[in-house]
Amino acid sequence: MSTLHIHGNRRTLITGAGALGLGALLVPALSACGDDGGGLGASDAAAQTADVPDLHEFDSAADIWDAMLDGNQRWADGVPVHPHTDLEWRDSLVEGQEPRAAVFTCVDSRVAPELVFDAGAGDLMVTRTAGNVFDPLVSESVSYGPAALESPLLVVLGHQKCGAVTAAHEALLAAEEGTELEEHEYALPETVEALRPAYEAAKGESGDPVDAMIKTNVLLTVQALKEHPNLAELVADGELTVVGGVYSLETGLVTEVA
Template sequence: MWAMLEQGNRRWAGGTSRRPRQDPAWRRRLAAGQSPQAVVLSCIDSRVPPEVVFDVGIGDLLVVRTAAHTLDALVTAAVQYGPQALRAPLVVVLGHQHCGAVTAAARALRRGETLPGELPRIVAALEPAYATCDGQVEPMVRAHILRTVARLRADPLLYGTATVIGAYYALDTGLVSRVT
């Protein structure tokens, strides 16, 4: 499955996207049920839509998006749903270049600021990556990918059920590279 995602990403980055399985007939076929090939946990950033980045069709991915692909109990449950209920064999944790959530968290931690509303939850989730990277944003993104992958690989409902990998999307080139 990862090979299919890599091929689709190369098409996307190279400007030769096919946009497969996005026609009305395919949509009607999927109305009866879904069987995605992978779960993608990614950031909410509007520049990183996994279906587009991997040039796949409707129903190919179960996408879970949070700020900086942070985990909590509900997000973990959504990720678990793919392999458990839908038998998706792959989970991809997709971080990306120039992540606004990571940038905001790093800035808040550096300055000792408290962000408004529920945003401190994002900062708290990213603090371990901040601590290992001296607050540098791009290394923080990669460290957080590795941390998220480790947490999901240790999950009893995912262990032995799905392969969990980490990947990084470069906004500048459009390319996704595997980091684990």
């Protein structure tokens, strides 16, 4: 398998192209700004683009994660700037990609990582399955960004009110208690089985059992990926950091879990 690594020059080129693209966006927004009527309007949001850190400026996992959380705060505040969606940036990606983080999350339509972290094209390598459960096939995709494209950060992202985890909790609880489970048209038996370890491990946790299972599933997945054959050495060498988070549909915020 051939991979494209074009460091140095490409990164410089991209930063320049990105700055040009942002500048082109910024000028009309600022000139249209005029009288500030207060509040955070579209022009204010556009003006903020100039201050938005580019994920490609960072090499360390901690800095990339901080920048992603900054993006998440913009999303939560309703002022995303949608970086790296301009034509110049898109053109710069034809030669290759250097995603700064891999994200493994749920298929849920409300949890699109590029939106949640206010990122753009080429920034994140995303793998999604129902309930963010994985198996050998999926884990190859999850590990591709860190292992082949040198992304120094891998984020496992669960989310509030996850339908897959909720359904698995209902099914496993019903099986355990020998109670009748209402037939569900879209039951995902493989996913339910994959979530069994999280169900078992979350027993005895305080609070809502589904919330506990969502968090536990993230933590178990983080641990499993740290030990994955494709990733264990990178983690041991300090070249890859794996973090877990849970996304709140209510607030729009990602909370790191540990």
